[in-house]
Amino acid sequence: MKYWAYSLTSALLVTGLLSGCAGGNTQNGAQPASGDKGNQITLKLHFWYNEDQDNWKTVYSEFQKKYPNIKIEAVTAGDNNAAEYLKRLDLAAASGDQIDLMMFSNATYYSQRVAAGIVEPLNEYIAKDGYKVPDEYYMDTTIGDKVFGLPAKKNIYFVMMNKKHLDEAGLLVPKDWTWDEFLDYSKKLTKGEGTNKRYGTYFHTFSQYYHLALSNQPDDYFLVKPDGKTLNIDNSLVRRSLEIRKQAEMVDKSATPYSETISQKLNYRPQYFNEKTSMIVTGDFMIPEAGGSDKVPANFQTVFAPYPKVNKTDPISSITAGDIMAVSSKSKHKQEAYQFVRWYTTEGIQLQGKYIPAWKKADLNKVIDTLIASSKTPDKVDKASLMYTMTNSIPQKYNIPAAFNEELEKAYQKEIERFLLGETDVDTTIKNAVQKGQEIIKNNSK
Structure with missing residues (x-):
């Protein structure tokens, strides 16, 4: 059932x-x-x-x-x-x-x-x-x-970045950037080979990483539209999301491969704090941990950048959860x-x-101070870039999805997994996801 x-x-x-x-x-x-x-x-x-x-x-x-x-x-x-x-x-x-x-x-x-x-x-x-x-x-x-x-x-979503790695690569902390620029940073931050390789970025297995370019849109960002009857999969934003993953993981090889993530049961916290990756797209629930913890200490300073945009002229918007x-x-x-x-x-x-x-x-400023102070090493958290990101990120409209949205997400994720493992191309992936999505909508319309 x-x-x-x-x-x-x-x-x-x-x-x-x-x-x-x-x-x-x-x-x-x-x-x-x-x-x-x-x-x-x-x-x-x-x-x-x-x-x-x-x-x-x-x-x-x-x-x-x-x-x-x-x-x-x-x-x-x-x-x-x-x-x-x-x-x-x-x-x-x-x-x-x-x-x-x-x-x-x-x-x-x-x-x-x-x-x-x-x-x-x-x-x-x-x-x-x-x-x-x-x-x-x-x-x-x-x-x-x-x-x-x-x-x-x-939760406001942003990008956490290893300041030491940015300095080594001669890169500035972004204040307004696109996914193309994010991918360029990821490539420049990648270093080494084999077991010693450090990737520019890491995408975890949460659902938002399967539709990166759609997730932060100001409105209409679920896989089904507000009417609960119309799919929102066969569009340019979902297509762009797949292209971002393909470029980073398969072409540039600047993101941890999905096969490695699932086979080794990787998690974003140790990947980031153990410096196996230089930046992660994540939410503000990570602020208290940005200075490390007893389990995973931080040996570098973390800086923050806004969630990347699809087009240069788009507003800086964030996932609101x-x-x-x-x-x-x-x-x-x-x-x-x-x-x-x-x-x-x-x-x-x-x-x-x-x-x-x-x-x-x-009081956001007071709240941020409290969150940073609760970190293991507060001096490892850059408040200036964090406050800039928090105050300049426009939260998307908060929508309540159809009750079957989780079922739809799971079916969609299975098709994306096949894509990330190199079994299907972009067009086939979207075609299969649409077919599965239509079946789910039909079954939930009875």
């Missing part, structure tokens, strides 16, 4: 089994938390983060200072694997486990669980608090006319759960000091 469809089936099963236990609106009138510890409740937060590494225990303690009668208890494997976490979340929902709060690492995962009916609409709570999501947050999480979650961290925190539709403490969601996505995430908040009222 298709993955998101499994989620929908599981959630509907739970709904059917539990419908007699709690009406959909019976908890909405719960009283707000008071300042005493009477009637203390425990909210269970399901996510994938490592609590110690990502400073979540500070979040819990700070929240409980403000709401003494609400305790937060995490349900997490602590492995930072968002995809595996979703399998556990769906199983917990199907089993009737206590779920009060849940997080999603991207809009696709969010829309899937909304479609499955396991997420509570927040319109009533938001109206009482007197704000509108687009006014408060950089990401508008509205689906139809309902808001099912609030944006937590915001990030976490969404939501309330379970089966929570017995929806009011209190919403209070945590709102507090965390405004005050709490700043106290946590690990991510860029999606909240518009956060």
